[in-house]
Amino acid sequence: MNDKNKIITGLIIFVIFITFPFWYNMGKAAPVPEPKLTEKAKLEKECIEPKEFMKAEHMQILDVWRESVVRNASRTYVSKTGKKFNMSLASGDDSCIGCHSSKADFCDKCHNYASVRPYCWTCHIEPPKEKK
Amino acid sequence: MENSRRSFLKIAGISALGFGTKPVLNAFASGGNSEKHEAEIQKNPAALKAKRWAMVIDTRKYKSEEDLKPIIEACDKIHNIPKHTNKRHEIMWIWIDEFKYVFTNQEHEFVDDRVKHLPFLVLCNHCEKPACVRACPTKATFKRDDGIVLMDFHRCIGCRFCMAACPYGSRSFNFRDPRPFIKEENKEFPTRMKGVVEKCNFCAERLAVGKMPACVEASNGAMVAGDLYDPESEIRKLLKNNYTIRRKPELGAGPAIYYIV
Numbered sequence: 173m174n175d176k177n178k179i180i181t182g183l184i185i186f187v188i189f190i191t192f193p194f195w196y197n198m199g200k201a202a203p204v205p206e207p208k209l210t211e212k213a214k215l216e217k218e219c220i221e222p223k224e225f226m227k228a229e230h231m232q233i234l235d236v237w238r239e240s241v242v243r244n245a246s247r248t249y250v251s252k253t254g255k256k257f258n259m260s261l262a263s264g265d266d267s268c269i270g271c272h273s274s275k276a277d278f279c280d281k282c283h284n285y286a287s288v289r290p291y292c293w294t295c296h297i298e299p300p301k302e303k304k
Numbered sequence: 305m306e307n308s309r310r311s312f313l314k315i316a317g318i319s320a321l322g323f324g325t326k327p328v329l330n331a332f333a334s335g336g337n338s339e340k341h342e343a344e345i346q347k348n349p350a351a352l353k354a355k356r357w358a359m360v361i362d363t364r365k366y367k368s369e370e371d372l373k374p375i376i377e378a379c380d381k382i383h384n385i386p387k388h389t390n391k392r393h394e395i396m397w398i399w400i401d402e403f404k405y406v407f408t409n410q411e412h413e414f415v416d417d418r419v420k421h422l423p424f425l426v427l428c429n430h431c432e433k434p435a436c437v438r439a440c441p442t443k444a445t446f447k448r449d450d451g452i453v454l455m456d457f458h459r460c461i462g463c464r465f466c467m468a469a470c471p472y473g474s475r476s477f478n479f480r481d482p483r484p485f486i487k488e489e490n491k492e493f494p495t496r497m498k499g500v501v502e503k504c505n506f507c508a509e510r511l512a513v514g515k516m517p518a519c520v521e522a523s524n525g526a527m528v529a530g531d532l533y534d535p536e537s538e539i540r541k542l543l544k545n546n547y548t549i550r551r552k553p554e555l556g557a558g559p560a561i562y563y564i565v
Contacts, residue, residue, distance in 0.1 A: 221343070236345075238458055240345050242454070242456045242457075242458070243446070243448075243454075243456065244345075244347075245347065245351065245448070245508060245511070245512045246345045246346060246347045247347070247348060247512050247513075248345065248346040248347065248348055249343060249344075249345055249346075250343060250344040250345070250346060251343050252342060252343055256346075259345070262491075262494070263491060263492040263493065263494075264492070291497075294481075294495075294497040294498075295457065295494040295495050295496055295497050296494045297489055297491050297494065297495065
């Protein structure tokens with residue numbers, strides 16, 4: 173049993189190797205993203221529906237919207253609070269992008285974190301980048 | 305000792321029950337919550353409506369391609385239609401063709417000179433029985449109750465069955481990303497992407513806010529859109545007082561674009 177040293181060194185190397193991902197990412201855990209509101213959105217105070225609902229359901233809303241606009245020609249959304257919105261992802265002042273005009277600071281913040289890549293922007297036109 | 309173990313188990317049991325049911329209760333709570341969001345979806349009261357949309361094109365009102373350019377431009381511009389340099393990649397919603405290709409069944413050797421050399425505007429015929437709708441495997445192409453044949457670009461998988469089915473060649477395929485070929489983007493309308501088919505949409509987005517199709521608006525009266533089933537409509541009057549022809553009616557698709565020659 174003279175190989176004790178070798179075995180121990182091997183074990184140490186093995187343990188370091190196996191736990192390497194943890195070391196490597198230590199202290200770098202991606203912080204939960206905080207989507208930034210634009211000045212315009214801040215003025216409006218409220219999204220089309222309550223924040224928590226939007227967080228969880230915005231993809232559903234968009235899906236309902238596009239179905240309704242394209243197939244039923246119904247383009248006006250009246251929220252629970254009685255406010256009217258032109259149902260659009262990216263055109264007009266009261267579309268999603270009308271308020272959340274900085275896609276990079278808002279939608280992308282969450283989406284990059286959650287690793288979702290909606291393909292909408294290959295057709296729907298993004299607002300210009302420089303706007304903050 | 306006995307006693308305390310007993311009470312410990314009791315408490316543990318009850319709290320396990322509590323934790324166990326919490327998600328269920330949450331689900332109930334959120335179910336109630338989402339019920340509160342009785343949002344509503346409405347139509348714009350100003351929207352133009354018809355039982356059956358159709359168009360009449362009065363070919364007597366123009367003479368040359370120059371007269372038709374502004375009409376095509378108007379459409380291209382608001383719908384972000386790319387201008388490809390390669391002809392084979394061309395995207396067309398409304399375009400110009402010759403009599404012999406447009407009215408293949410009426411063409412003969414002795415067609416009069418005016419008609420022979422006149423440019424004809426062609427676009428999707430918004431057929432009564434659209435072959436493209438039957439061919440589409442994903443229901444991306446569909447016919448609305450008011451007769452407009454539309455595409456839901458979100459569903460198009462680019463199989464091009466519709467292009468094979470359409471007897472009028474009204475559809476174009478995006479062989480390339482169209483964006484680099486759009487000079488000036490209209491921010492109010494999405495572009496398309498590589499791999500989808502597209503065609504004229506009778507300006508559904510304009511009708512929905514009370515505007516006539518862009519081509520009609522730009523045509524100085526050479527094109528008229530209206531309700532085919534309303535005997536008082538302008539297009540019915542035009543149809544009543546003028547002899548009109550349609551493209552390839554013998555196929556039975558029931559095209560809704562009428563030409564006064």
